[in-house]
Amino acid sequence: MKWLLDKKRPICPQICEKLCVLIASGELKAGDRLMSVRDVALSAGVTPNTVQKSFEQLEQQGVIYSIRGSGWYVSDNSRIARDTLDRLVHDKTVSYLNDMQSLGLDKRDIIEIIKEFRYG
Amino acid sequence: MGEILSCVNLTKRFGAVTALDNLSLTIDSGRIIGLLGPNGSGKTTLIKIINGLLQPTSGSVYVEGDKPGAVTKPKVSYLPDINYLNNWMTVEQIVAMFNDFYTDFRPELAYDMINRLGIDKKQRLKTLSKGNKEKVSLILVMSRNAKLYVLDEPIAGVDPATRDYIINTIINNYNPGASVLISTHLISDIESVLDEVIFIKNGSIVMHDTVDNIRSQHNMSVDDLFREVFKW
Numbered sequence: 507m508k509w510l511l512d513k514k515r516p517i518c519p520q521i522c523e524k525l526c527v528l529i530a531s532g533e534l535k536a537g538d539r540l541m542s543v544r545d546v547a548l549s550a551g552v553t554p555n556t557v558q559k560s561f562e563q564l565e566q567q568g569v570i571y572s573i574r575g576s577g578w579y580v581s582d583n584s585r586i587a588r589d590t591l592d593r594l595v596h597d598k599t600v601s602y603l604n605d606m607q608s609l610g611l612d613k614r615d616i617i618e619i620i621k622e623f624r625y626g
Numbered sequence: 627m628g629e630i631l632s633c634v635n636l637t638k639r640f641g642a643v644t645a646l647d648n649l650s651l652t653i654d655s656g657r658i659i660g661l662l663g664p665n666g667s668g669k670t671t672l673i674k675i676i677n678g679l680l681q682p683t684s685g686s687v688y689v690e691g692d693k694p695g696a697v698t699k700p701k702v703s704y705l706p707d708i709n710y711l712n713n714w715m716t717v718e719q720i721v722a723m724f725n726d727f728y729t730d731f732r733p734e735l736a737y738d739m740i741n742r743l744g745i746d747k748k749q750r751l752k753t754l755s756k757g758n759k760e761k762v763s764l765i766l767v768m769s770r771n772a773k774l775y776v777l778d779e780p781i782a783g784v785d786p787a788t789r790d791y792i793i794n795t796i797i798n799n800y801n802p803g804a805s806v807l808i809s810t811h812l813i814s815d816i817e818s819v820l821d822e823v824i825f826i827k828n829g830s831i832v833m834h835d836t837v838d839n840i841r842s843q844h845n846m847s848v849d850d851l852f853r854e855v856f857k858w
Binding site (some may be wrong): 514553624 | 835846
């Protein structure tokens with residue numbers, strides 16, 4: 507998977523967000539085992555300490571839990587993960603709308619553009 | 627997490643030139659630390675003192691509580707900024723020499739990396755390209771099972787793909803009981819694997835913080851901050 511980390515922002519919250527998105531979108535389900543700290547570190551190209559810290563933060567929020575000697579698992583309660591996804595969707599939408607408005611378009615124009623838009 | 631390295635009020639003068647100016651720092655185990663500073667800021671001098679190759683004018687250095695010397699050499703794996711290997715030797719011979727020399731050397735790990743990077747072990751060092759020679763030097767250093775790895779400009783001469791491989795090697799070798807100190811100018815390539823960065827200027831530390839703290843305080847990457855702090 508691609509991590510696409512933003513170099514201007516701290517790494518730890520970005521790792522948390524990515525995992526929340528995977529959980530909220532259903533790609534990771536309750537009870538699924540996460541990749542190991544080392545595997546996440548290798549695929550994201552970040553230090554294992556940061557990944558460890560991210561996992562611990564998600565554990566505190568109840569998004570994942572650890573089983574000693576076995577690894578990290580997705581917990582049943584995915585509310586925080588969904589909230590994170592909602593917040594990201596909101597932020598991206600705001601930044602898109604701001605960009606389009608700076609090009610002189612109002613909301614109605616933008617909706618038309620999205621309706622008409624086809625990939626490729 | 628124990629303390630692996632501590633420098634206390636280090637000063638080093640070369641005649642009228644002050645290379646290190648009352649510098650103090652401590653490094654805990656399990657950390658990957660970038661030592662960043664412009665040319666002539668004292669990075670290599672500090673590294674040489676940590677390895678006992680230079681004596682400080684005043685102040686002291688402790689590696690796990692011991693002053694640099696025979697006791698600390700087995701604990702510190704050092705990559706110098708110049709090529710120090712015998713050019714007439716083949717890759718195989720140099721691996722054998724390291725295996726003889728260091729009890730903590732892991733030849734299987736060295737050969738694994740040498741093969742993966744497509745280096746011919748029968749080749750003499752003098753026939754290797756500059757980049758491949760640097761890869762061999764780094765492989766030798768990372769194949770030791772040391773407490774502290776001190777890498778002086780490890781990725782300067784290698785291509786970006788190999789740089790990624792080397793960074794992965796550093797992550798893969800990560801061991802909570804050991805620390806890695808890397809001096810480099812190529813900050814943007816390496817900053818995401820660093821836990822902490824040390825900015826050094828005119829022989830003094832101007833900043834020592836975690837990468838995430840720097841990014842959240844300044845809203846910019848460590849690379850951008852470096853360019854701002856050291857702007858001419």
